[in-house]
Structure formats: C-alpha cells, structure tokens
Amino acid sequence: MRLLLSLLAGALFGGGLFISGMTDTTKxxxxxxxxxxxxxxLAFVMGGAILPMVLAWRLTEGxxxxxxxxxxxxxxxxxxHRLITGSVLFGMGWGLAGLCPGPxxxxxxxxxxxxxxxxxxxxxxxxxxxAVGRGLDRLAAPx
Amino acid sequence: xxxxxxxGLIGGVLxxxxxxxxxxxxxxxxxxxxxxxGLVDGSGWSTLWERVAFLFGVVVMPLILWxxxxxxxxxxxxxxxxxxxxAGLLVGIGTRIxxxxxxxxxxxxxxxxxxxxxxxxxxxxxxxxLMLAIFRHVLEVI
Numbered sequence: 001m002r003l004l005l006s007l008l009a010g011a012l013f014g015g016g017l018f019i020s021g022m023t024d025t026t027k028x029x030x031x032x033x034x035x036x037x038x039x040x041x042l043a044f045v046m047g048g049a050i051l052p053m054v055l056a057w058r059l060t061e062g063x064x065x066x067x068x069x070x071x072x073x074x075x076x077x078x079x080x081h082r083l084i085t086g087s088v089l090f091g092m093g094w095g096l097a098g099l100c101p102g103p104x105x106x107x108x109x110x111x112x113x114x115x116x117x118x119x120x121x122x123x124x125x126x127x128x129x130x131a132v133g134r135g136l137d138r139l140a141a142p143x
Numbered sequence: 144x145x146x147x148x149x150x151g152l153i154g155g156v157l158x159x160x161x162x163x164x165x166x167x168x169x170x171x172x173x174x175x176x177x178x179x180x181g182l183v184d185g186s187g188w189s190t191l192w193e194r195v196a197f198l199f200g201v202v203v204m205p206l207i208l209w210x211x212x213x214x215x216x217x218x219x220x221x222x223x224x225x226x227x228x229x230a231g232l233l234v235g236i237g238t239r240i241x242x243x244x245x246x247x248x249x250x251x252x253x254x255x256x257x258x259x260x261x262x263x264x265x266x267x268x269x270x271x272x273l274m275l276a277i278f279r280h281v282l283e284v285i
Contacts, residue, residue, distance in 0.1 A: 054254045092230075106202065
C-alpha cells in the first residue's frame, strides 16, 4: 500500500515536472533572471502545485494518513540559522545550473553526462551536509 | 512559447496532486531533497523502499510521457563542468542544511502557510536571482 502510494506520488511528481518544463534549465534560470529574458512559467507551476496541496492540508485536519501513522507536525523553532544559510546555498546552486533535486532526478535519463555529474555532485553534497551543518552550528553559537 | 504557462499550470497541478497523495496516503511531506537525502545519510533507511518506489516513479514517468509529448525536449544544461559540479554540491549541501528544497519548502510548505517554507523560498529565489545577475550579466559565464 505505502509502496504503491509512493510510486503513484512519484509518477505524478515526475510527470508534472516533465510536462511543466521544469527539467528545462532555461525555464528555471529564466524565472530567476529578472535582468534578462524573464520567464514567468515557474510561478504557474508553483501556483498550480500549491492549489491541490492547500486542499490536502485542509483534509489532514481531524484525520489520519490512509496508510496509517500520523501527519507530520511543524518543526520548532520555525526559523533558525540553518534554514536561512541552507536556502541561500541551495539558491546559489539552483541559479547556477537551473536544476533542483526533483528535476535533477526526473531528467536523469535525458540530461546527458552533465545531468549525471550534477546528480553525483548533489549526492556528495548531501553526504557532506551533516558535517557542514555542525560547522555552521558552531559558528552560529554565541562564544 | 505563449502556451508554456498552460503546460506549467497543468504540470504544477500534477506535482501538487503527487504531494497530496504522498501526504494524505503515507502521511509524509513530498520533498525531493528529503527523500533522496535520507537515503544518502542513512536517516531514511527505515523507509528505504517507499523512497525507492517514489524515485522510480519520478524517473519513469517522463519516459512514458515522452512519446505523447510532441515537443522537442532539451534541458539546455550548461556544458561548463566547473559550474555543474559547484552547483550540484551547493544544491546538495544547501537543501539538506535547510531541510528542504523547491518541493518540500516551496510546494508543501507554502501551501501549509508555514513560515519556514515561505522564508526558505524567499531566500533561495533571492540567492538564485543574485547568481543569475552576477554570473550571467556581470561575469557572463552562465
């Protein structure tokens, strides 16, 4: 059950990324490039994706997940230095290549050697992230 | 080009529906970086097969849709290896430290009106925009 639901969610996610053009790096960079040939497509993708999710979050109220367990609680504290620093680092990479983790995986069969190297570097970065995060925590801690 | 936004909207609704299935079905937040990252650092090995099934769907669906989609697919990926490696490392490190990316913080977070999701999205869009301004318009390397 959980596996089938995961597969279905993944297929919808991958299909949506493909159809929306989000595996085309020029569309992502076009959205970020306000001084160039600005492309609003990403805003429509985000807007379109947020609509069913708003409904889904409403439906979680007073219910349990179909396959059992509990719905996830919001992490506390809501804002911390990791959220900001991590998002800035992510945004830098996202802008440079025009790829984020979802599209990097969805396009792996048709994005050539560059796509494979990007994914490999991303996995290395993910492996290094816990150590980098601890380093940031030390920097952020009051002396 | 003029109809790109319609495809964007349709694709977006599919992405959000995927997130809704993952949330209402499995009780989990559909964040690509979390699903992948949990496999890399071992924190998600208890739900290994769910993650693998999700990623399998992500990879296979474009291949199924490809023949139906009568538009040339070009990812316009940069051929600058230094940029690719640097960008990959930054995306990997950044998403795991921030605990989310465009799907987790952007789609799932904003739709929950979560302050974390909104703040993260503002910062990664600003950082991305700044990189385009610097590396495309000042240094002209991407």
